[in-house]
Amino acid sequence: EPEVTQTPSHQVTQMGQEVILRCVPISNHLYFYWYRQILGQKVEFLVSFYNNEISEKSEIFDDQFSVERPDGSNFTLKIRSTKLEDSAMYFCASSEWGGNTEAFFGQGTRLTVV
Amino acid sequence: DAKTTQPNSMESNEEEPVHLPCNHSTISGTDYIHWYRQLPSQGPEYVIHGLTSNVNNRMASLAIAEDRKSSTLILHRATLRDAAVYYCILMETSGSRLTFGEGTQLTVNP
Numbered sequence: 001e002p003e004v005t006q007t008p009s010h011q012v013t014q015m016g017q018e019v020i021l022r023c024v025p026i027s028n029h030l031y032f033y034w035y036r037q038i039l040g041q042k043v044e045f046l047v048s049f050y051n052n053e054i055s056e057k058s059e060i061f062d063d064q065f066s067v068e069r070p071d072g073s074n075f076t077l078k079i080r081s082t083k084l085e086d087s088a089m090y091f092c093a094s095s096e097w098g099g100n101t102e103a104f105f106g107q108g109t110r111l112t113v114v
Numbered sequence: 115d116a117k118t119t120q121p122n123s124m125e126s127n128e129e130e131p132v133h134l135p136c137n138h139s140t141i142s143g144t145d146y147i148h149w150y151r152q153l154p155s156q157g158p159e160y161v162i163h164g165l166t167s168n169v170n171n172r173m174a175s176l177a178i179a180e181d182r183k184s185s186t187l188i189l190h191r192a193t194l195r196d197a198a199v200y201y202c203i204l205m206e207t208s209g210s211r212l213t214f215g216e217g218t219q220l221t222v223n224p
Contacts, residue, residue, distance in 0.1 A: 035214075100163060
């Protein structure tokens with residue numbers, strides 16, 4: 001069964017450093033998403049991406065964050081100058097179509113900022 | 115996003131049916147009802163979604179009230195692997211984001 005894969009599974013970084021979280025969405029999917037889940041809290045939407053541009057973003061997704069589809073298979077989330085409060089599980093998801101279709105989530109990258 | 119209300123937790127026994135309720139009294143006519151679940155230490159997983167009619171798939175059934183102000187996710191025979199947090203989420207027809215609430219923590223007893 002096709003799946004969304006994320007690397008690395010765990011990333012530790014120092015406060016102020018830049019990190020790039022990587023995702024390989026399912027190959028025929030057109031919509032890509034990033035969500036995050038701080039330990040013990042709800043899953044929160046960050047951004048959706050379609051046709052090489054951001055289609056929607058949340059209040060959390062400020063100038064510190066950026067997304068990119070650098071080639072035909074990868075989808076990345078970059079966090080510039082990480083803060084302690086960025087420590088969370090980051091989930092990538094993709095769907096064949098937008099709107100009311102099934103979203104497939106990856107297993108997540110646990111980001112720890114020290 | 116329209117709000118949903120779910121019980122914080124529910125318990126079931128293995129191989130018995132489970133009915134997970136969700137109230138969404140402020141649902142609009144164009145909101146779809148989605149269910150996702152999150153197993154421990156994993157990403158969310160799609161379960162089912164519907165608009166007005168009841169829906170069935172290999173994982174579960176979704177029963178939607180006639181007035182659409184509530185719905186019930188039905189797991190026909192719970193297994194230990196079904197222990198997870200279940201989220202009921204409303205999404206507009208043209209929407210793309212999933213707004214997760216606290217969900218219902220389902221415990222399945224052997």
